[in-house]
Amino acid sequence: MSNIDQQALFQLSYGMYIITAMDNKRPVGCIVNVCSQVTAEPVVLTVCVSRDNYTNKCIKQTGKTAICILTEDADSKLIGTFGYKSSKDIEKFENIEYTMENDSPVLTGDGICGYVTGTVIDTVEVETHTLFIVKVDSAVKLNDNTPMTYGYYRQVKRGKSPKNAPTYVAPQVKQETQPKGITYVCTVCGHEVTVDGELPDDFTCPVCGVGKEFFKRKD
Template sequence: MNNRILQSLSYGLYAVGVKGEKYPTACIVNTVFQITSSPMMVAISINHANYTNECIKKQGEFTVSVLSENTSGAIIGALGFNSGRESDKLQNVRHKILREGAPVIQEDICCWFLCKVRDSIETTTHTIFIGELTAGSEKITGTPMTYKFYHDVIKGKSPKYAPTYVPDNEPAGDVYTCKICKYEYDNSLIPFEELPDDWTCPICGAPKDVFIKKNNETTEE
């Protein structure tokens, strides 16, 4: 069986925000879907290793910001390839904090909503949180970003803990990390050193010379 067949399914791209221990934080997810219309309920899937998972279990609430095709790749990189456990992922991201303490992204999003956790289901690697909408934006603007758009147009890749992550079957090469958005380049077919000098980060557009070689470490969002 081809282990990439599930990539034919449709996904969006979202920022899930939570109230953290030190400061509010958010991570990028592609699994948000509606469960019922009355009451209005959605489900999201968050990896057990993600800091966001821990915060949702403690706070019982989360926000969802629906990213648009105009949302900067740098925002996706900052929220999707960094850990909120020790760093302020929202430091350079325009956002607002709701009275519940959870953040809402304000960088060209389509809309946002706040959810109260009503139930959860544990899988081997992820928690599926089922939340009821308790607040949200009045307007919907722009075109929602799909995961296909993210891969085909922005040329982004799935973070290690994303539900759609598929490990490369080729031997891994050296990993180089963008100092701006933390995107990791680990293409086993084209070594980083062999990329042309005018190559830029597919997420934030930073030049090649801002990348640094890193050790293979685990990143928790």
């Protein structure tokens, strides 16, 4: 019998990061919340990336990565793009302010308070994910804005995480009968809402935070 209480696991703390790499000449990246410093001398971090993520393949190919630290006021669209879409399908860095450092792209615009670049010194395959062990080459603080924690993302921004996140929890299946009204689907994360008529102008997706303009009517 399993003695794993999800509520206990929810008490673990994480941050919110965009981890990046190069795909030939193209910058790629995705949201991760599982990242931690593991030693001080030398400075080594570990970051956990799903084997299904395109970013995983690019980090393995280049052996280089950067971890960009998100702030509490980061635009939800940044999280929607980097956390719910794949560089397999889109150019995530279009309209994103970034620079190259130690062969990795680092985001430097709004919503980022600092970054770390590094070289992969080891990998550990853990079932569905790869733990990258990264020796830090540079660490830069960009501003004093408050870094976003995963708890803040979930509790204050009411954000969720997709299946590739190590901390993913499957939603409870609702036993409701067919909802009355019009159903709209979020084109960023797939969340569905059913309302009586139009979505209100100030509506934002409770899962990934994008505005009403990202919703389309479900046929």
